[in-house]
Amino acid sequence: MKVWVNNKEVETAAVSLASLVEDLSLPAQGIAVAVENRMVPRTQWADYALSEGMRVVVVKAACGG
Amino acid sequence: MLEADGLHTAACSGGRYARQELLPEIGRAGQAKLRRAKVMIVGAGGLGSPVALYLAGAGVGTLTLVDEDVVSLSNLHRQILYAESEVGTSKVEAAAVRLRSLNVETDVRTHACRLTRENAESLIEGHDVVVDACDNYATRYVLSDVCAALGIPYIYGAIEGFCGQVAVLCCPPCRRTYRDLFPDEDALRGMTPFKGVVGMTAAVVGGVQAHEVMKLLCGYGDVLAGRLWTIDLRTMESYVLDI
Numbered sequence: 233m234k235v236w237v238n239n240k241e242v243e244t245a246a247v248s249l250a251s252l253v254e255d256l257s258l259p260a261q262g263i264a265v266a267v268e269n270r271m272v273p274r275t276q277w278a279d280y281a282l283s284e285g286m287r288v289v290v291v292k293a294a295c296g297g
Numbered sequence: 298m299l300e301a302d303g304l305h306t307a308a309c310s311g312g313r314y315a316r317q318e319l320l321p322e323i324g325r326a327g328q329a330k331l332r333r334a335k336v337m338i339v340g341a342g343g344l345g346s347p348v349a350l351y352l353a354g355a356g357v358g359t360l361t362l363v364d365e366d367v368v369s370l371s372n373l374h375r376q377i378l379y380a381e382s383e384v385g386t387s388k389v390e391a392a393a394v395r396l397r398s399l400n401v402e403t404d405v406r407t408h409a410c411r412l413t414r415e416n417a418e419s420l421i422e423g424h425d426v427v428v429d430a431c432d433n434y435a436t437r438y439v440l441s442d443v444c445a446a447l448g449i450p451y452i453y454g455a456i457e458g459f460c461g462q463v464a465v466l467c468c469p470p471c472r473r474t475y476r477d478l479f480p481d482e483d484a485l486r487g488m489t490p491f492k493g494v495v496g497m498t499a500a501v502v503g504g505v506q507a508h509e510v511m512k513l514l515c516g517y518g519d520v521l522a523g524r525l526w527t528i529d530l531r532t533m534e535s536y537v538l539d540i
């Protein structure tokens with residue numbers, strides 16, 4: 233299915249947020265993930281089902297100041 | 298009529314805050330709140346520079362700066378508080394000189410030390426807002442924990458490269474913390490930070506942090522409480538996400 237990740241269309245076989253993160257080769261830690269502009273706690277990623285056209289935003293932790 | 302008179306006075310007084318007092322969101326009442334406010338800025342570097350300069354310019358009554366570092370040449374492309382002649386000197390001392398020369402009405406207090414879990418509470422207590430302008434994950438977890446315990450709003454900000462993020466955390470009634478955003482403290486503290494950054498990222502993100510302080514203190518607009526704002530200056534892609 234197609235989902236949007238940081239405003240780019242992505243074709244994925246992933247069915248959950250956890251498998252999407254894996255599919256995109258994102259680091260397991262040091263990122264936060266939002267769906268439809270709402271953060272999804274990491275503990276819910278495995279059970280969070282993807283759906284067609286879903287808008288996902290991945291935010292990398294940053295530490296500069 | 299009263300409001301119109303107030304606007305007229307602000308415009309004609311020639312006072313140093315006239316241009317912001319003209320804004321109904323601020324006005325004289327907001328200016329008085331700024332004058333009474335005590336704001337702590339943790340880190341006097343890339344983010345701390347614009348935050349401190351704009352808040353001193355805006356007439357915040359007390360600014361407390363915490364930083365143990367000295368000015369180095371590689372700071373100067375982004376840390377606009379400092380000059381070449383100050384390389385090798387204490388950042389908070391150099392910053393205090395600059396800020397006092399900008400606004401004699403702002404009481405600038407300095408702590409030339411690192412904020413730690415041991416000293417954080419005594420340093421932070423008594424402030425109305427804490428601005429995170431530090432450069433490491435460990436301090437962010439301490440700031441978040443202590444601000445949450447004390448019930449003091451914590452203006453989170455962080456930058457890397459061309460990207461930045463800001464959130465208003467520990468801000469009653471919304472009690473979202475840095476741990477809600479990034480729960481993996483051990484993993485983050487173990488990561489080697491990438492130090493590349495342009496000065497403009499610090500300018501944009503520090504400017505947003507300083508303005509969130511203005512909104513909180515004066516009580517206008519929609520504060521980023523429990524929300525994360527992100528910006529990528531390469532594409533201008535930006536998000537506001539509920540934490």
